[in-house]
Amino acid sequence: MAHNHDHDPSHAHEHGHDTQSASEQAMLEQAQAKLRSLFAGMPHEVPLYLFASRDREDVFAKAARDVLAAIQKFTSKITVEEHDLLGEIAKKWNVEHSPTMLFDPDIYHIRWQGAPLGEEGRTLVEALTMMGYKTSRLSRESQEILAKIQSKRDIKLFVSSTCPYCPQQAVNALKAAVGKPDLVSLEIVDIQANPELAAKYAAKGVPMTFANDKLIAQGAQPEELFMLSLEKLEPQTYFIPETEATEITTDLVIVGGGPAGLTAGIYASRSGLQAVVVERNALGGQMALTPVVENYPGLTQVGGKTLVDIMVQHALEYVRIFPGEEVVDIQQQGLFVIQTSRRRFKTKAVLLATGASHKKLGIPGESRLSGRGVSYCSTCDGPLFKGKKVIQVGGGNSAVTEALHLKSIGVDVTLVHRRDTLRAQDYLAKNLFASEIPILWDTRVKEIRGEKSVEEVVLDNKKSQMTETLSVNGVFIAIGYEPAVELAVKIGVALTPDGYINKDDYHRTNVPGIYSAGDVEGGYKQIVTAAGQGAGAAMTIFEDLINPYWKRQNDTPVEKSS
Numbered sequence: 295m296a297h298n299h300d301h302d303p304s305h306a307h308e309h310g311h312d313t314q315s316a317s318e319q320a321m322l323e324q325a326q327a328k329l330r331s332l333f334a335g336m337p338h339e340v341p342l343y344l345f346a347s348r349d350r351e352d353v354f355a356k357a358a359r360d361v362l363a364a365i366q367k368f369t370s371k372i373t374v375e376e377h378d379l380l381g382e383i384a385k386k387w388n389v390e391h392s393p394t395m396l397f398d399p400d401i402y403h404i405r406w407q408g409a410p411l412g413e414e415g416r417t418l419v420e421a422l423t424m425m426g427y428k429t430s431r432l433s434r435e436s437q438e439i440l441a442k443i444q445s446k447r448d449i450k451l452f453v454s455s456t457c458p459y460c461p462q463q464a465v466n467a468l469k470a471a472v473g474k475p476d477l478v479s480l481e482i483v484d485i486q487a488n489p490e491l492a493a494k495y496a497a498k499g500v501p502m503t504f505a506n507d508k509l510i511a512q513g514a515q516p517e518e519l520f521m522l523s524l525e526k527l528e529p530q531t532y533f534i535p536e537t538e539a540t541e542i543t544t545d546l547v548i549v550g551g552g553p554a555g556l557t558a559g560i561y562a563s564r565s566g567l568q569a570v571v572v573e574r575n576a577l578g579g580q581m582a583l584t585p586v587v588e589n590y591p592g593l594t595q596v597g598g599k600t601l602v603d604i605m606v607q608h609a610l611e612y613v614r615i616f617p618g619e620e621v622v623d624i625q626q627q628g629l630f631v632i633q634t635s636r637r638r639f640k641t642k643a644v645l646l647a648t649g650a651s652h653k654k655l656g657i658p659g660e661s662r663l664s665g666r667g668v669s670y671c672s673t674c675d676g677p678l679f680k681g682k683k684v685i686q687v688g689g690g691n692s693a694v695t696e697a698l699h700l701k702s703i704g705v706d707v708t709l710v711h712r713r714d715t716l717r718a719q720d721y722l723a724k725n726l727f728a729s730e731i732p733i734l735w736d737t738r739v740k741e742i743r744g745e746k747s748v749e750e751v752v753l754d755n756k757k758s759q760m761t762e763t764l765s766v767n768g769v770f771i772a773i774g775y776e777p778a779v780e781l782a783v784k785i786g787v788a789l790t791p792d793g794y795i796n797k798d799d800y801h802r803t804n805v806p807g808i809y810s811a812g813d814v815e816g817g818y819k820q821i822v823t824a825a826g827q828g829a830g831a832a833m834t835i836f837e838d839l840i841n842p843y844w845k846r847q848n849d850t851p852v853e854k855s856s
């Protein structure tokens with residue numbers, strides 16, 4: 295029974311959990327209603343074939359069956375037929391692994407090996423709706439690239455249910471397979487359900503994409519870059535549209551969709567400004583890669599990716615967001631003209647909330663073995679190393695959080711830190727010591743070795759001056775971030791001696807109309823401080839656009855007439 299004083303704020307502390315679960319329930323119901331209407335609107339049925347063993351030990355088979363049964367409760371537009379793995383149908387379609395799903399196999403060549411769990415649930419919904427609506431939703435530029443492909447492309451995409459970047463890449467691949475079913479086939483491979491296949495392709499970092507057995511991408515790409523990589527059959531790093539992109543005129547372009555950019559979007563739009571957020575990768579920035587966040591006020595403990603989803607959902611109430619769209623140029627021609635990989639924005643003000651990217655150790659073997667045992671994201675790649683031996687390099691909050699996360703999911707992790715004291719906060723340090731994770735103090739990694747994937751590291755101890763090799767399967771690196779300032783430099787924004795954006799207390803840079811917020815400003819680099827900086831910057835921008843500070847005369851107070 296509901297408590298009749300639930301709405302009495304004086305009792306709020308007693309009912310925190312009730313309130314939270316009620317709002318969670320409401321969110322869940324909203325999401326379910328959205329799914330129902332999405333499926334109901336599909337003009338075409340999607341036949342789905344499931345091949346899954348009845349072996350009780352096959353947890354992925356059971357999970358796949360459960361997920362599909364749940365989806366069928368929402369709609370009759372998706373029909374699921376389960377077939378025997380040893381039967382004729384399996385033979386006809388060449389299915390050997392459990393579980394395998396085939397989507398409308400008379401039309402498309404899309405097969406999914408594994409169960410669509412966790413992050414992959416989003417991919418499944420995208421796949422079903424693309425086929426149900428018979429539309430690939432490809433951008434014009436992507437369609438043009440795809441049209442150039444004249445021979446077969448067999449895509450193999452390795453994903454994991456815990457990787458927040460994977461759905462973006464999976465959707466790219468699905469768009470290609472739905473957009474060009476005659477030539478493009480797609481196999482989505484969950485590495486946890488298919489460890490042998492992942493080992494065969496040395497896919498130790500996800501998402502990892504192969505086409506015709508050639509590596510075409512490591513990590514998630516903007517859509518056009520994916521299509522270009524698929525066309526060229528090798529990884530592409532930039533894409534310049536061949537035709538004039540669509541143009542959008544707005545008051546504010548926020549570059550970066552992490553906590554600073556998303557919060558700025560909310561604040562700017564609520565002030566009455568027209569604002570857009572442009573993000574080259576997946577939304578959330580570093581926040582999406584943090585396994586657990588325990589210091590965001592109001593949320594005792596929340597997964598980084600969950601917090602991203604909450605913030606994005608909130609921001610979308612106010613602001614248009616363009617993910618997977620990279621800013622390639624920025625010019626001032628009266629207004630600022632921002633050219634992205636897809637279109638052009640004309641704007642009065644620009645907020646640079648570009649964040650920071652992982653620092654590299656810069657040692658032999660690091661780049662070559664990146665994605666092959668070297669990782670900067672324990673949330674994404676940690677599960678692959680369950681039961682295996684890895685080192686976690688660094689002594690700050692990130693390294694300690696990630697070492698604890700790795701240990702908690704069953705990875706045999708050793709922390710390697712170059713000094714004899716941690717930089718991490720006391721609370722985390724205490725957790726680390728209590729966890730009994732071995733720590734190699736005063737130790738630097740000199741080299742990472744391995745032929746196809748990481749096999750060993752060479753370690754140098756500063757105090758004993760001893761060099762030793764340690765056999766490991768993985769090297770996780772969390773040694774801080776480098777600010778992403780390329781755009782800032784391009785438009786003439788001054789930097790601090792440490793390389794961060796130089797700004798005043800109100801987030802104004804030296805270039806009138808250009809502002810900054812979040813990790814790119816240096817400072818504490820917390821999710822909550824980034825959000826605060828985004829809010830502050832948006833309020834300054836609102837005030838400046840009404841009354842530009844660069845046009846303001848020396849304000850002299852108006853004398854009161856007596």
Ligand code: NAP
Binds near residue numbers: 772
């Ligand atoms: P950080 O605080 O800058 O720490 C970097 C660590 O890596 C330091 O221990 C540093 O050693 C070590 N390091 C740097 N360069 C190295 C190299 N070339 N070789 C070996 N070791 C190297 O970075 P972070 O831990 O990634 O955190 C970045 C920011 O995010 C911080 O402001 C942090 O507070 C914040 N953060 C907050 C949370 C949270 O509050 N929940 C979680 C994660 C991160 P030295 O100590 O010797 O310099």
